[in-house]
Amino acid sequence: MFDPVGSAALPIACAITLLLLGAGVLVQTRLQRHSGQLPEVATRGNTRLATIALLALMIAYLLAMHLGIRFSLATTGFVALAIPLICQRLSVLPLAIPIAFILGFGSEWLFTSVFFVDLPGTR
16 A cells, blocks of 8 residues: 555654654653642643543544545544644634644645655545
């Protein structure tokens, strides 16, 4: 499907990076909670739940592209859902949707037209 050294390197590197960052945030939150360094706002269960939801969203994003969903659509959906999870407010959704479209379709154009990288679902 992809050349393991060439065009496959980017999606694999992104997958590994996303999963490691998500796991790192969970571990950091857990360590700070036990040491008492987290602010009161961050010690609520919502932060941990949002972190777990974001990690699940990252896995769903990678799985969607693996199943053949076009990169631009998967990225648009991921960003549109990730921004409210990170901010923990639905009021940012009107701003998140245009950002998601720009990042999703703009990055697909950049990777396929400028850098000539084969992305999932762009053939």
